[in-house]
Amino acid sequence: xxxxxxxxxxxxxxxxxxxxxxxxxxxxxxxxxxxxxxxxxxxxxxxxxxxxxxxxxxxxxxxxxxxxxxxxxxxxxxxxxxxxxxxxxxxxxxxxxxxxxxxxxxxxxxxxxxxxxxxxxxxxxxxxxxxxxxxxxxxxxxxxxxxxxxxxxxxxxxxxxxxxxxxxxxxxxxxxxxxxxxxxxxxxxxxxxxxxxxxxxxxxxxxxxxxxxxxxxxxxxxxxxxxxxxxxxxxxxxxxxxxxxxxxxxxxxxxxx
Numbered sequence: 001x002x003x004x005x006x007x008x009x010x011x012x013x014x015x016x017x018x019x020x021x022x023x024x025x026x027x028x029x030x031x032x033x034x035x036x037x038x039x040x041x042x043x044x045x046x047x048x049x050x051x052x053x054x055x056x057x058x059x060x061x062x063x064x065x066x067x068x069x070x071x072x073x074x075x076x077x078x079x080x081x082x083x084x085x086x087x088x089x090x091x092x093x094x095x096x097x098x099x100x101x102x103x104x105x106x107x108x109x110x111x112x113x114x115x116x117x118x119x120x121x122x123x124x125x126x127x128x129x130x131x132x133x134x135x136x137x138x139x140x141x142x143x144x145x146x147x148x149x150x151x152x153x154x155x156x157x158x159x160x161x162x163x164x165x166x167x168x169x170x171x172x173x174x175x176x177x178x179x180x181x182x183x184x185x186x187x188x189x190x191x192x193x194x195x196x197x198x199x200x201x202x203x204x205x206x207x208x209x210x211x212x213x214x215x216x217x218x219x220x221x222x223x224x225x226x227x228x229x230x231x232x233x234x235x236x237x238x239x240x241x242x243x244x245x246x247x248x249x250x251x252x253x254x255x256x257x
Contacts (some may be wrong), residue, residue, distance in 0.1 A: 003020075003024040003029070004020035005033035005034055005036075006121065007040055012198070013047070013048065013049050013050070013051065014051070016052045017055070018030070018034070018052075019054075019055060023061035023062075024060040025060075025061065025062070026108040027064035028082070031083055031086035034090065038090045038092075038161055039089055040061065041095070042094060047195050048095060049095055049098075049193035049196040050093055050193070051098070051189045051190065051193050052096045052097065053099075054101075054109070056185075057102060058102060059103060059104060061103075061104045062104075063108055065134065076139075078247045086108070087111055087140045088113065090115040091115040091141075091212075094205040094209065095208075095210060096117055098117065098118040098120060098189045098192055098193055099118070100120050100165070100186050100188075101113055101120065101122060102125060102182055103125060104125070104127075105127045105128075107129060107131055107142075110142065110146075111140040111141050111142045112140075113137060113218065114145040114146060115145065117176075119176050120178045120185055120189045122167060122180065123167070124167070125170075126166060127170050127175060127176070128163060129142045129146065130163075130164065135222055146159070148176055148215060155245070158197075200241075200242060200252075201254075201256040201257070202233060202236045203238060203239075204240050206233055210225050210226045210246065237257045238257065
């Protein structure tokens with residue numbers, strides 16, 4: 001039983017809920033529990049979309065610096081693999097995911113938010129990668145996911161300076177997708193995720209994998225990924241349901257297969 005990370009499921013939408021006082025520090029235990037929750041959400045057929053949420057006051061203020069302060073190079077060599085793997089497990093959930101960001105999403109907290117497909121951010125939230133002020137750099141995907149999301153120049157500015165950005169700047173540069181009042185963040189994320197509760201799960205998974213894997217290869221290889229995924233969907237029940245419903249001018253009742 002996880003102590004600080006809960007997987008809560010309602011109406012086919014799961015919430016990976018971080019809940020460790022005071023600021024959801026992402027220590028080794030939290031990392032392991034996040035990975036376990038993400039892997040469970042990925043496997044369960046009754047889950048069609050996932051929200052990552054740190055609560056109404058803070059998303060996650062970063063790694064536990066006290067835990068890392070006395071680590072040697074060899075220690076971090078051993079620690080960094082599980083650290084990245086815990087966040088990668090969130091990125092690899094084959095379903096639509098959204099980060100509901102309140103308060104602070106700093107360092108590892110920002111990197112965790114980057115693992116979601118979409119980021120809904122509170123008006124008073126602060127995001128950033130301040131690791132440079134500690135004499136280090138992002139190590140849980142920040143240099144890679146942030147640059148892919150906002151472009152290398154903006155990513156370098158944020159990482160080199162370690163400065164924090166408010167919600168409006170985050171929206172302007174593409175780090176946030178939607179800005180809402182703090183008390184509406186979770187409900188807005190739920191509204192977005194709920195769209196997929198009765199959706200064609202195989203098609204959503206194929207679309208996500210095509211986009212994510214296609215970004216890592218050249219255009220020709222990306223088109224081949226897309227072609228193979230597209231063709232594969234013609235073996236699914238939902239493809240038949242969707243096309244028949246279209247021809248009958250009816251709403252499709254997808255079964256997720």
